[in-house]
Amino acid sequence: MSTKPTNVEEIKKELIAKMPTKVARKRAKSILPGTEMGEPIPEIQSNVRTIPGIITQRGCTYAGCKGVVLGPSRDIVNLTHGPIGCGFYSWLTRRNQTEAGPDGENFIPYSFSTDMTEHDIVFGGEKKLRAAIKEAYDTFHPKAISIFSTCPVGLIGDDIHAVARTMQEELGITIFANSCEGYKGVSQSAGHHIANNQIMKHVIGTDDDTKIEGKFKVNMLGEYNIGGDAFEIERILEKCGFTLVATFSGNSTVQDFRVAHNADLNTVMCHRSLNYVAEMMETKFGIPWIKVNFIGAEASAKSLRRMAAYFEDQELIDRVEAVIAEELVAVNKVVEEIKPRTAGKTAMLFVGGSRAHHYQELFKELDMKILGAGYEFAHRDDYEGRHVLPNIKVDADSRNIEELEILPDPERYKPRKTEAEMARLNEKGVDFKGYEGMIEGMGKNAMVIDDINHYETEKLLEIYKPDIFCAGIKEKFIVQKMGIPLKQLHNYDMGGPYAGFNGAINWYRDIDRMVNTKVWALIKAPWQSTGPELEATYVA
Ligand code: CFM
Ligand code: HCA
Numbered sequence: 001m002s003t004k005p006t007n008v009e010e011i012k013k014e015l016i017a018k019m020p021t022k023v024a025r026k027r028a029k030s031i032l033p034g035t036e037m038g039e040p041i042p043e044i045q046s047n048v049r050t051i052p053g054i055i056t057q058r059g060c061t062y063a064g065c066k067g068v069v070l071g072p073s074r075d076i077v078n079l080t081h082g083p084i085g086c087g088f089y090s091w092l093t094r095r096n097q098t099e100a101g102p103d104g105e106n107f108i109p110y111s112f113s114t115d116m117t118e119h120d121i122v123f124g125g126e127k128k129l130r131a132a133i134k135e136a137y138d139t140f141h142p143k144a145i146s147i148f149s150t151c152p153v154g155l156i157g158d159d160i161h162a163v164a165r166t167m168q169e170e171l172g173i174t175i176f177a178n179s180c181e182g183y184k185g186v187s188q189s190a191g192h193h194i195a196n197n198q199i200m201k202h203v204i205g206t207d208d209d210t211k212i213e214g215k216f217k218v219n220m221l222g223e224y225n226i227g228g229d230a231f232e233i234e235r236i237l238e239k240c241g242f243t244l245v246a247t248f249s250g251n252s253t254v255q256d257f258r259v260a261h262n263a264d265l266n267t268v269m270c271h272r273s274l275n276y277v278a279e280m281m282e283t284k285f286g287i288p289w290i291k292v293n294f295i296g297a298e299a300s301a302k303s304l305r306r307m308a309a310y311f312e313d314q315e316l317i318d319r320v321e322a323v324i325a326e327e328l329v330a331v332n333k334v335v336e337e338i339k340p341r342t343a344g345k346t347a348m349l350f351v352g353g354s355r356a357h358h359y360q361e362l363f364k365e366l367d368m369k370i371l372g373a374g375y376e377f378a379h380r381d382d383y384e385g386r387h388v389l390p391n392i393k394v395d396a397d398s399r400n401i402e403e404l405e406i407l408p409d410p411e412r413y414k415p416r417k418t419e420a421e422m423a424r425l426n427e428k429g430v431d432f433k434g435y436e437g438m439i440e441g442m443g444k445n446a447m448v449i450d451d452i453n454h455y456e457t458e459k460l461l462e463i464y465k466p467d468i469f470c471a472g473i474k475e476k477f478i479v480q481k482m483g484i485p486l487k488q489l490h491n492y493d494m495g496g497p498y499a500g501f502n503g504a505i506n507w508y509r510d511i512d513r514m515v516n517t518k519v520w521a522l523i524k525a526p527w528q529s530t531g532p533e534l535e536a537t538y539v540a
């Protein structure tokens with residue numbers, strides 16, 4: 001096995017050496033070594049504007065709002081107001097799965113868009129938006145319609161909220177709008193915040209008549225059922241005896257959101273994208289939240305134990321232990337078989353706002369080493385953690401996005417636990433609102449890089465030559481052409497689920513195959529043997 005370079009400061013100098021001075025100075029603040037467990041956590045620059053000209057992997061605000069948070073709900077008509085490209089390129093690309101059952105509605109296979117053209121840009125698109133809502137209503141009779149604006153809508157000033165209000169009155173269903181123009185924030189992150197505000201304002205808690213049965217009622221926030229992850233989590237929760245009221249938003253329905261305030265605990269899987277709803281539901285309804293992680297068998301077990309500890313019910317605690325013991329039999333068998341082939345192999349992960357951290361658990365279970373990792377658009381708390389820095393303001397940098405004013409609901413605010421109870425439960429390890437950041441424990445030889453760009457990626461690959469690189473579709477083929485296998489951590493390539501116990505087994509097997517195949521190293525890109533110019537043959 002080749003020795004890997006370990007001096008992060010030296011490598012960092014090399015990464016930024018060719019950049020103009022001002023650019024290098026700015027990038028330097030987003031690149032640092034990890035820390036050993038228990039060491040002080042340094043500050044990292046994140047959630048700032050990408051320097052123009054740099055090829056970033058980030059997406060836009062519309063992507064975060066429509067594609068990420070609301071898109072996976074299956075019976076809301078998610079209607080893009082804009083030129084057709086935005087609707088088309090956010091159509092079925094994220095592999096968020098749905099299962100509606102024989103009688104349920106499922107609009108996921110459709111792409112709804114107003115298809116704005118030049119005429120609408122010049123004369124205004126509100127008329128077209130009204131017509132599109134009416135057409136969607138007449139065709140599908142959905143329970144709810146959600147509208148998303150794209151960049152030109154903000155520029156020409158269409159009042160999508162007024163259209164939503166009048167159409168809601170006319171049609172008698174829930175219609176709400178999201179001003180999530182792509183340029184609104186520095187990344188997808190702003191779009192998450194906008195979607196959180198709008199579901200809170202228009203949907204969550206709007207049904208008080210439906211009774212929700214169940215002793216241990218929870219919501220799962222920030223789980224989007226990519227590759228079927230939510231189905232596996234649902235299987236485990238049901239087996240343990242938890243009642244899942246609503247998932248935000250994998251395979252969810254508008255009705256799930258309406259009754260979500262009946263849960264006694266909010267569990268947050270992807271904190272970056274749904275933390276705002278968690279905070280707002282605590283303020284409004286008195287439902288506390290804890291961070292969970294169902295990526296990794298050990299992490300899943302730990303999350304289940306903390307959920308059970310919250311309810312303080314011995315029967316539940318015992319059942320959770322029995323489920324963990326039963327599930328781990330199969331998991332351990334596969335780990336033991338595979339670990340000798342993966343131990344000591346190296347990985348790098350650059351993705352999104354939570355997976356680059358969550359997936360480190362699964363690599364550790366295979367005894368693999370993380371050389372570097374980073375998020376595309378996370379904020380400081382995702383890197384630095386929250387029980388470490390209890391006073392960090394979570395949304396300090398969601399610029400331009402209005403904070404919703406949320407107050408305790410006079411009729412429905414019911415604190416599920418008193419402060420004294422919460423303090424006592426924290427001592428038992430429930431850890432309300434607590435979460436680890438990425439930096440802590442990664443080790444001083446690992447690199448942490450925020451908003452990695454294309455140039456830095458290529459440099460890192462040349463220097464480190466990891467056995468596997470995890471990122472998305474924009475990086476995939478470039479990395480593979482460099483002879484290194486790439487696992488997409490966004491859509492899982494065609495794989496998954498990777499969450500929970502069965503998911504962990506799927507992951508071990510897929511990673512084993514990828515790090516132990518020689519195929520990528522054998523491939524030579526055409527220009528490696530023929531030079532940069534390729535000869536074309538014209539068809540007569
Ligand atoms: Fe949360 Fe996500 Fe992620 Fe995210 Fe995303 Fe995604 Fe992601 Mo792609 S909500 S932050 S905005 S876990 S779409 S399901 S894979 S970048 S790491
Ligand atoms: C998004 C969605 C994305 C993109 C994935 C990728 C996803 O950011 O708009 O770059 O491969 O998970 O589908 O993150």
